[in-house]
Amino acid sequence: MKLDQRSRQLREQMIRVMEKGKRGHLPSAFSMTEVLRILYDEVLRYNPADPVWKERDRFILSKGHGCIALYVLLAEKGFFPQDELWRFCKSDGLLGGHPERHIPGVEWGTGSLGHGLPVGVGFALNAKYEKATHRVFVLVGDGESNEGSIWEAALSASKHKLDNLVVIVDYNKQMTYGTTFEVQDLEPLTDKWKSFGFGVREVDGHDLHGLRSVFSQVPFAPGKPSVIICHTVKGKGVKFIERNFAWHHKSSVGEEEMKLLYEGVNNNA
Amino acid sequence: MRKVVMDMVYELAKKDPRIFFIGSDLGTEVLKNFKQEMPGRFLMEGISEQHLIGMAAGLAAEGKVVYLNTIATFLTRRCFEQIVLDLCLHKTNVRLISSGGGIVYAPLGPTHLAIEDIAILRVIPNMTILAPADAEEMRRLMPATVDYPGPIYIRLGKGGDPIVAPNVPFEIGKGYVIREGADALIVTTGVTLKVALDAADQLVKENVNVSILHLPTIKPLDTKTILDSVAKVSSIVVVEEHTVLGGLGSAVAEVLMEANFSTPKKFKMIGIPDVFPEGYGSQASMMEKYGITAKNVVETVKKLNQ
Numbered sequence: 324m325k326l327d328q329r330s331r332q333l334r335e336q337m338i339r340v341m342e343k344g345k346r347g348h349l350p351s352a353f354s355m356t357e358v359l360r361i362l363y364d365e366v367l368r369y370n371p372a373d374p375v376w377k378e379r380d381r382f383i384l385s386k387g388h389g390c391i392a393l394y395v396l397l398a399e400k401g402f403f404p405q406d407e408l409w410r411f412c413k414s415d416g417l418l419g420g421h422p423e424r425h426i427p428g429v430e431w432g433t434g435s436l437g438h439g440l441p442v443g444v445g446f447a448l449n450a451k452y453e454k455a456t457h458r459v460f461v462l463v464g465d466g467e468s469n470e471g472s473i474w475e476a477a478l479s480a481s482k483h484k485l486d487n488l489v490v491i492v493d494y495n496k497q498m499t500y501g502t503t504f505e506v507q508d509l510e511p512l513t514d515k516w517k518s519f520g521f522g523v524r525e526v527d528g529h530d531l532h533g534l535r536s537v538f539s540q541v542p543f544a545p546g547k548p549s550v551i552i553c554h555t556v557k558g559k560g561v562k563f564i565e566r567n568f569a570w571h572h573k574s575s576v577g578e579e580e581m582k583l584l585y586e587g588v589n590n591n592a
Numbered sequence: 593m594r595k596v597v598m599d600m601v602y603e604l605a606k607k608d609p610r611i612f613f614i615g616s617d618l619g620t621e622v623l624k625n626f627k628q629e630m631p632g633r634f635l636m637e638g639i640s641e642q643h644l645i646g647m648a649a650g651l652a653a654e655g656k657v658v659y660l661n662t663i664a665t666f667l668t669r670r671c672f673e674q675i676v677l678d679l680c681l682h683k684t685n686v687r688l689i690s691s692g693g694g695i696v697y698a699p700l701g702p703t704h705l706a707i708e709d710i711a712i713l714r715v716i717p718n719m720t721i722l723a724p725a726d727a728e729e730m731r732r733l734m735p736a737t738v739d740y741p742g743p744i745y746i747r748l749g750k751g752g753d754p755i756v757a758p759n760v761p762f763e764i765g766k767g768y769v770i771r772e773g774a775d776a777l778i779v780t781t782g783v784t785l786k787v788a789l790d791a792a793d794q795l796v797k798e799n800v801n802v803s804i805l806h807l808p809t810i811k812p813l814d815t816k817t818i819l820d821s822v823a824k825v826s827s828i829v830v831v832e833e834h835t836v837l838g839g840l841g842s843a844v845a846e847v848l849m850e851a852n853f854s855t856p857k858k859f860k861m862i863g864i865p866d867v868f869p870e871g872y873g874s875q876a877s878m879m880e881k882y883g884i885t886a887k888n889v890v891e892t893v894k895k896l897n898q
Contacts (some may be wrong), residue, residue: 424682431682438678441643445650452652453634472674475643482637492631 326560326591329353330356330388334560336395336408338584346420346574349584350567351391354495354528355462358553360524361534362460363396371401374427380528381446383431385439386464388572389423393429394418413493416443437470437585439463444476447548458541466498469507474519477548481520486542490521490550493528495557499571502549512552521550528553544586559588593749597689600734601659602626604651605633608738610655614648616641616662641666645674645686652684655743657738663697664690664706664747672712679743680718686743693747693782694833695869698878705746707864712837713745714811720764721810723782725749725757729808732762740764741746749783756786758808765815767875769821773801776893779818781807781840784831787879790886791831794891802893810840815847822848827896828856833879833888836863858896862888 326334333356341347362382370376382391391411398405403417403426410416417426421434431442443461445452448456463473480488498506509515516523522543526533534553542548557571558564561576576584604626605611613626614635627634637644641662648658659750660667667688668675679686690709697704713719720742724730737744744764758770770785771792785806792802800812805821807814822828828848832843841861848859864882871881879885 328608420723430678433676437642437671438646438674439647441674441676442650442653445647445652446654447654448647449634449654472640472642472646475638475640476646478640479637479643479647572713 324527328558330360331585331591333360333395334588335585337391338367338581338588340391340395340408340579341573341576343409344413346412346572347391348388348572349391350564350570351386351389351464351585353556353559353561353564355493355553356392356559357529357531357534358462358491358493358555359392359396361457361531361538363400365535367460368457368540369400369428371428372429372579376401378457381430381443381459382431383439383443383459383461384422385433385461386436387433387465389464389493390418390420390422393422397426397428400428405414408545422537436464436467437472440473440476443488444480444485447481447485450487451483451485453590455468458487458489460489460491464504465492465494465496466493466506468509477519477521479517480548484546485548486544486546488548489541490548492508492550492552493554493555495555495570497557497566497568499568501568516550516552520547522547523552524549525552525554528555529559560591563587564589571579593724593727593730593753594751595693596730597734597746598623600731604734604738605630608657610657611674611738612656612658614644614658614660614897616644616666618661619812626672641671642674645671646678648686649678649682649684652686653667653682657685657687659687659689661689661691663704664693664709665704668706668709668712675713675719675743680716682743683718683742685741687737688743688745689748690745691748693749694875695864695878696748696750696875698869699872701872702868705869708838708867709745710745710810710834710840711842714838714843719811720743720744721747723810724786725783725806726753726755728755728759729757729762729838733808736762736764741887747782753783754786756789758806765809765812765814767807767817768804768806769817770804772803774824775800776888776897777804777805777821777825778802778828778893779805779807779828779830779840779844781810781832781884784833784884787831787884787886787889791889791893794886796889800893800897807840810843813843813847818844818847819851822851822857826855827893829860829862829889829896830890831862831884833884834859834863835866837866839863859890860896862892864867
């Protein structure tokens with residue numbers, strides 16, 4: 324599937340962030356670019372002028388290492404100046420290698436895996452208690468889904484019938500060492516979430532129409548939390564880093580490689 | 593102490609709609625009144641401590657004040673990272689009520705002995721650590737925890753502990769000078785205040801007059817009162833129901849070392865040595881085994897003063 328102009332431009336921005344910061348988890352960000360784009364363009368309620376607006380939807384990026392994608396979107400939406408992107412990981416920068424709560428638009432500081440969903444359950448429970456209408460979205464990684472705390476939180480979300488909670492799994496099936504099938508197989512993943520009491524949908528996480536459709540249907544069942552399993556490709560958008568284990572995290576990228584990254588995105592038209 | 597802390601959670605919650613209670617899998621009678629009268633704010637969530645801390649942090653970030661109770665070791669050992677990140681880094685108003693601080697659960701063995709809980713938590717920025725001496729001090733302490741900013745660890749004693757702390761208003765961060773004497777200073781926290789008082793009584797009979805400084809707040813530490821108290825003596829003994837590594841003794845030692853006194857001071861820590869305590873018995877018998885006793889405090893003071 325080819326990327327449209329907006330998806331290519333977002334990725335170009337992410338490459339630029341990495342170029343300036345000289346590091347980053349680019350493939351993890353590329354893997355969830357379409358998901359985040361649809362969320363921020365069409366699904367989430369928020370107000371960049373008032374990032375803590377009470378009625379906002381809460382979004383937690385639990386797989387915090389993919390934060391470059393989030394930063395590019397938050398900057399574009401006006402949560403903070405675009406210039407901050409070019410100071411990624413600098414000593415005086417706003418934006419570091421994992422999201423922190425002092426960043427306007429970042430709901431929870433993450434980086435160590437398995438923390439976002441329990442906190443999201445707390446947010447959703449509070450919304451229920453207050454009879455508030457905002458929703459809570461938590462994006463978790465597939466590797467992250469090895470953590471026991473994810474499943475502890477899933478039990479709790481189901482017990483409390485949190486149909487205002489939407490878990491999004493970025494299922495790119497690649498971890499740092501190897502595939503999820505080799506390192507720690509999650510299958511049958513859909514059955515697992517179902518058995519934990521969630522309404523489940525699977526979707527191609529790069530298919531804009533599919534994502535729109537699935538997000539418009541949450542909650543999938545009244546009184547049940549929802550999970551959207553997004554089948555994605557790690558590094559999606561640049562052929563030579565797609566499914567390339569050498570690219571999980573880069574802390575030095577040469578000029579030639581940077582050139583190839585930009586070309587790679589633009590060739591994906 | 594446990595009954596009082598639960599009674600206080602109930603009383604405070606009745607007055608303050610922000611207060612939530614979360615338990616793991618506690619006794620069936622726990623806070624029955626809270627559950628009946630304020631069901632939406634009472635949560636018994638199962639044996640999933642890491643999740644409980646995250647969920648509590650989420651509720652607190654939304655403006656709630658969350659009191660969370662389970663066994664001390666499960667909170668501090670299993671959930672260390674959740675405490676560091678979700679509570680301390682995010683400065684969430686979660687109050688960890690830890691059952692069985694110290695060696696209360698002596699008969700239950702090493703999985704239940706919270707002998708390093710203070711050491712673990714003391715090094716985390718934004719954490720507050722409280723260890724009251726008795727149920728009445730707990731009663732005075734609890735109202736102060738409602739609006740105090742950031743996470744708080746409240747260490748519970750066994751229950752039925754003798755009432756020994758002076759009946760004065762409780763302030764988080766304040767040390768209490770309970771006796772004044774020029775011959776030595778005993779510094780203590782939690783239930784070992786009783787040990788210090790008994791030791792002081794015995795020493796008086798031998799014409800040795802000691803000061804006692806009770807520090808129910810271990811963090812933030814009342815360094816001013818420590819230094820004021822230390823100025824009057826040349827021997828200092830710290831007694832605590834905790835490993836001698838990293839607890840109150842270490843905290844006091846850090847203050848003393850940096851004070852660079854012009855005249856030397858003598859210093860000794862009494863607590864659990866750097867071992868996993870062996871055997872079972874009772875809190876009292878284990879304290880006896882490791883010398884956390886009035887008798888040992890008396891001997892230690894006398895030895896330092898020789």
